Amino acid sequence: MKTPEPRKTPEPLKTLELSLSPESWMTVCEESRLTPGRGVAVLLPDGRQAAVFRDRSGRTYAIDNRDPFTGAQVLSRGLIGSAGGRPFVASPLLKQRFDLETGRCLDDEEVAVAVYPVRAVQLDPALP
Amino acid sequence: MSADADTRARTSAGTAAHTPTIVLVGHGMVGQRFLEALADRGVTRRARIVVLCEEPRPAYDRVQLTSYFSGRTPDDLSVVGAGFMEEHGIELYVGDAAESVDRAARTVTARSGRVFAYDTLVLATGSYPFVPPVPGRDARGCFVYRTIEDLLAIEEYAKTATTGAVVGGGLLGLEAAGALKGLGLETHVVEFAPRLMPVQVDEGGGAALLRTIERMGLSVHTGTGTQEVVTADGAVTGMRLSDGSELDVDMVVFSAGVRPRDQLARDCGLAVGERGGIAVDERCRTSDPAVFAIGECALAVDGRVYGLVAPGYEMAQTVAAVLSEEVDEEDRGFTGADVSTKLKLLGVDVASFGDAHGTAEGCLDVVYSDSRSGVYKKLVVDGEGVLLGGVLVGDADSYGLLRPLTGTVPPVSPEQLVLPAGAGAPVALGPSALPDEAVICSCHNVTKHAIGQCSSLAKVKKCTKAGTGCGSCVKVIEKLLPAPADQGLCGCFPYGRSELYEIARTLRVTSFAALLDSHGRPEARGGEGCEVCKPTVGSILASLNNGYILDGEQASLQDTNDHFLANMQRNGSYSVVPRIPGGEITPDKLIVIGEVARDYGLYTKITGGQRIDLFGARVDQLPAIWTRLVDAGFESGHAYGKALRTVKSCVGQTWCRYGVQDSVRMAIQLELRYRGLRSPHKLKSAVSGCARECAEAQSKDFGVIATANGWNLYVGGNGGATPRHADLLAQDLSDAELVRLIDRFLMFYIRTADRLERTSTWLERLEGGLDHLRDVVVHDSLGLCDELESLMAAHVDAYQDEWAQTLDDPERLRRFVSFVNAPDAPDPSVRFVPERDQIKPDLTFLTLEGVASR
Numbered sequence: 001m002k003t004p005e006p007r008k009t010p011e012p013l014k015t016l017e018l019s020l021s022p023e024s025w026m027t028v029c030e031e032s033r034l035t036p037g038r039g040v041a042v043l044l045p046d047g048r049q050a051a052v053f054r055d056r057s058g059r060t061y062a063i064d065n066r067d068p069f070t071g072a073q074v075l076s077r078g079l080i081g082s083a084g085g086r087p088f089v090a091s092p093l094l095k096q097r098f099d100l101e102t103g104r105c106l107d108d109e110e111v112a113v114a115v116y117p118v119r120a121v122q123l124d125p126a127l128p
Numbered sequence: 129m130s131a132d133a134d135t136r137a138r139t140s141a142g143t144a145a146h147t148p149t150i151v152l153v154g155h156g157m158v159g160q161r162f163l164e165a166l167a168d169r170g171v172t173r174r175a176r177i178v179v180l181c182e183e184p185r186p187a188y189d190r191v192q193l194t195s196y197f198s199g200r201t202p203d204d205l206s207v208v209g210a211g212f213m214e215e216h217g218i219e220l221y222v223g224d225a226a227e228s229v230d231r232a233a234r235t236v237t238a239r240s241g242r243v244f245a246y247d248t249l250v251l252a253t254g255s256y257p258f259v260p261p262v263p264g265r266d267a268r269g270c271f272v273y274r275t276i277e278d279l280l281a282i283e284e285y286a287k288t289a290t291t292g293a294v295v296g297g298g299l300l301g302l303e304a305a306g307a308l309k310g311l312g313l314e315t316h317v318v319e320f321a322p323r324l325m326p327v328q329v330d331e332g333g334g335a336a337l338l339r340t341i342e343r344m345g346l347s348v349h350t351g352t353g354t355q356e357v358v359t360a361d362g363a364v365t366g367m368r369l370s371d372g373s374e375l376d377v378d379m380v381v382f383s384a385g386v387r388p389r390d391q392l393a394r395d396c397g398l399a400v401g402e403r404g405g406i407a408v409d410e411r412c413r414t415s416d417p418a419v420f421a422i423g424e425c426a427l428a429v430d431g432r433v434y435g436l437v438a439p440g441y442e443m444a445q446t447v448a449a450v451l452s453e454e455v456d457e458e459d460r461g462f463t464g465a466d467v468s469t470k471l472k473l474l475g476v477d478v479a480s481f482g483d484a485h486g487t488a489e490g491c492l493d494v495v496y497s498d499s500r501s502g503v504y505k506k507l508v509v510d511g512e513g514v515l516l517g518g519v520l521v522g523d524a525d526s527y528g529l530l531r532p533l534t535g536t537v538p539p540v541s542p543e544q545l546v547l548p549a550g551a552g553a554p555v556a557l558g559p560s561a562l563p564d565e566a567v568i569c570s571c572h573n574v575t576k577h578a579i580g581q582c583s584s585l586a587k588v589k590k591c592t593k594a595g596t597g598c599g600s601c602v603k604v605i606e607k608l609l610p611a612p613a614d615q616g617l618c619g620c621f622p623y624g625r626s627e628l629y630e631i632a633r634t635l636r637v638t639s640f641a642a643l644l645d646s647h648g649r650p651e652a653r654g655g656e657g658c659e660v661c662k663p664t665v666g667s668i669l670a671s672l673n674n675g676y677i678l679d680g681e682q683a684s685l686q687d688t689n690d691h692f693l694a695n696m697q698r699n700g701s702y703s704v705v706p707r708i709p710g711g712e713i714t715p716d717k718l719i720v721i722g723e724v725a726r727d728y729g730l731y732t733k734i735t736g737g738q739r740i741d742l743f744g745a746r747v748d749q750l751p752a753i754w755t756r757l758v759d760a761g762f763e764s765g766h767a768y769g770k771a772l773r774t775v776k777s778c779v780g781q782t783w784c785r786y787g788v789q790d791s792v793r794m795a796i797q798l799e800l801r802y803r804g805l806r807s808p809h810k811l812k813s814a815v816s817g818c819a820r821e822c823a824e825a826q827s828k829d830f831g832v833i834a835t836a837n838g839w840n841l842y843v844g845g846n847g848g849a850t851p852r853h854a855d856l857l858a859q860d861l862s863d864a865e866l867v868r869l870i871d872r873f874l875m876f877y878i879r880t881a882d883r884l885e886r887t888s889t890w891l892e893r894l895e896g897g898l899d900h901l902r903d904v905v906v907h908d909s910l911g912l913c914d915e916l917e918s919l920m921a922a923h924v925d926a927y928q929d930e931w932a933q934t935l936d937d938p939e940r941l942r943r944f945v946s947f948v949n950a951p952d953a954p955d956p957s958v959r960f961v962p963e964r965d966q967i968k969p970d971l972t973f974l975t976l977e978g979v980a981s982r
Contacts, residue, residue, distance in 0.1 A: 028948065073957040079658075079684075079688075082658070083658065
């Protein structure tokens with residue numbers, strides 16, 4: 001019954017970058033650090049935190065890590081899902097869902113979190 | 129009573145209007161139903177309601193009285209909802225009977241001397257047991273069977289008795305006989321009529337009943353009366369019967385019918401019937417328009433006194449309608465009632481309905497009788513084939529269908545309705561064949577049409593009360609309800625959890641994506657799933673033993689608690705719970721827990737499950753904390769998972785002077801066997817070393833209580849928000865039998881339960897309930913047990929400690945960082961402040977920090 005799954009699927013080395021202001025990108029981590037379907041937390045230079053996610057098809061998203069309902073920095077640890085073709089994350093504390101593309105809370109229309117642009121950049125093999 | 133004062137204040141606002149007072153004398157089932165009807169109609173808001181109750185406790189379910197002997201407590205039998213009296217501002221005086229009524233002054237005087245003025249008086253005094261006027265009937269050892277107090281007295285006296293007799297072979301007499309037999313007495317039943325239950329069943333039915341009851345070891349004497357109760361020194365020693373024979377008995381229970389309690393009415397000059405009963409009109413009004421009588425004390429307009437609860441309920445509704453001034457023009461009031469009954473007497477189904485005795489002119493019988501199995505069925509039809517009534521003994525399953533068909537020509541021939549299944553008969557006749565106006569619940573007079581307005585059994589019970597009386601109609605109601613439109617787990621899957629389990633098991637699906645893309649809803653295929661189905665499928669895959677839960681795709685399915693093998697708390701920190709099997713721990717291990725907590729500044733608390741929680745760890749601290757714990761011999765406690773939590777134990781025979789088995793050893797054995805088992809919801813267990821039950825095993829999903837001969841296994845218990853006592857599944861099991869049965873039980877639950885459905889709700893929902901469960905896991909009626917056992921064996925073989933596995937693998941440890949871009953930085957938002965010499969989360973900081981970042 002036990003089916004061993006390959007631990008890592010080989011993929012081209014890419015780096016994730018996140019933008020806090022127009023034309024300025026900060027490096028987050030190698031894309032392969034993200035498990036499809038889960039998120040990671042990123043410490044921003046000003047002390048804030050972002051939650052970066054990767055979905056099953058390889059698309060990445062970044063929103064504020066702070067759960068506005070509890071104040072805890074936990075959204076990166078929520079489960080992601082899709083409803084009507086739109087990706088969302090459910091807070092691990094009280095399960096409110098946030099649209100990953102707009103930051104809007106799907107369970108309370110008066111609440112939203114910040115959204116950050118995020119991109120995957122192919123590493124230049126020539127660089128050390 | 130503040131609610132009452134409130135009521136008066138509201139009604140008297142504006143005018144100085146007088147608040148009418150309704151005094152109810154008698155608080156039995158009918159009295160309580162009357163109060164509920166008043167509340168439903170809003171009368172309690174505008175009138176003062178006073179209730180005088182003679183018995184020392186509020187209304188209880190007298191129909192189920194005998195169930196006291198099978199373990200139901202007087203509190204279980206109560207029919208008064210918690211807080212009902214307070215909520216509706218009703219003044220209830222228990223243990224205080226009405227003594228006299230002054231109709232001219234409109235006052236009632238109670239035994240305590242209290243005097244109540246009334247505008248409306250409602251008598252619901254019920255009936256009293258008839259005791260035939262035979263010599264010796266007042267001797268010590270003579271009882272009646274009517275109240276909880278009677279039962280308590282019988283139970284007490286039976287401790288010193290070996291033989292008992294019941295006078296009366298009717299419905300209540302047979303219940304009393306069953307109770308005496310259950311108390312270990314050799315039991316006789318004496319019935320004056322030539323057969324048992326003469327009112328309900330005919331000769332053939334009585335004969336079938338007699339054979340079955342004699343087979344149970346009761347001695348039945350029909351066609352003979354009681355001449356004398358023989359006594360010595362004022363106590364019962366025997367009975368002399370009218371046929372000249374004598375019985376040696378130590379106690380006698382009179383259950384020879386009831387008579388209406390109309391003395392109070394007689395004393396104040398109200399009209400009563402020649403043979404008793406307070407005469408009432410179709411609105412249940414007595415000869416005094418300010419006085420009503422309902423239930424067994426009333427003599428209805430059709431000249432009958434009804435001894436059943438359903439007609440009493442109808443009368444209660446009738447009077448409540450009059451008092452609320454909401455009488456419907458169409459409503460003819462109470463003019464008579466159906467006296468159909470279905471009950472289980474001594475385990476035998478007995479039902480009669482309509483013209484059971486075939487008294488209508490020119491009527492015909494259709495009879496099926498099988499003396500071997502004790503089944504007797506008779507239908508009475510007229511010349512045109514209209515069903516008039518019937519009697520069912522030994523197998524009354526068709527009662528729910530036949531009673532509502534009474535008065536119509538059934539859609540299939542009568543003989544097909546009485547022949548047993550498999551005799552070439554069964555034309556499946558479902559409740560859908562019933563007309564809309566057919567009464568499905570005769571206790572509450574609810575029609576098929578009314579039931580059709582509801583969408584679930586719970587709603588039917590709430591809105592119509594159908595199914596909450598004798599319960600015999602519940603099966604039919606379930607068949608009438610529409611199948612829920614969509615039983616899918618979530619927006620992604622059209623299947624429920626147990627179906628997904630079967631799909632994953634039989635098709636050997638081992639990944640969520642494969643399951644979603646092959647069995648998801650079309651619009652959800654290729655998507656991400658959601659926060660509902662991902663952990664559910666993750667748990668199914670784990671139950672089916674697909675290895676370490678955090679590798680590969682499975683990692684993305686787990687809730688955060690499973691993902692970090694710890695429990696997230698409100699500020700984003702985690703708690704750590706090492707397993708302490710059976711609650712037994714060495715001093716050295718206790719010291720390690722203390723040292724770890726001290727070194728990492730964790731808050732410690734003893735849990736209800738006999739272990740220790742360590743709170744306040746950051747995610748990046750978890751590996752170091754667990755390295756220390758694993759080195760000291762601890763394992764994951766799975767507090768984060770829908771899995772086995774703890775098996776509590778008392779100290780047992782080893783130390784306790786009452787213990788009869790080594791409960792600690794068994795608790796450890798069970799906890800180690802089922803640790804890590806993923807299930808639809810958390811699982812809790814306990815083992816008690818004797819019947820004193822210090823481990824509280826009966827509040828657990830599976831609980832074990834030691835007996836002198838082994839172990840009793842209880843299942844389906846729960847504490848929490850909806851407590852449920854566990855049901856006894858099997859008794860006096862050996863160690864091996866116990867473990868095998870728990871293996872089967874748990875795997876059957878895992879296989880068939882819904883998402884987040886505890887064993888208690890699962891067992892309540894399981895069709896056939898405990899009996900079905902016992903058939904499946906004890907008697908192997910589905911032939912599943914080998915497979916269930918081998919699934920559990922596979923789990924036990926494959927078990928590995930998740931924390932040890934995690935610590936051994938640098939790749940698996942990589943996730944335990946607060947920040948992916950700063951692996952060594954602690955999360956600055958996880959802060960603590962002091963509280964009682966320990967720490968607590970700094971929530972003020974979380975809130976302030978949030979405002980600043982906006």
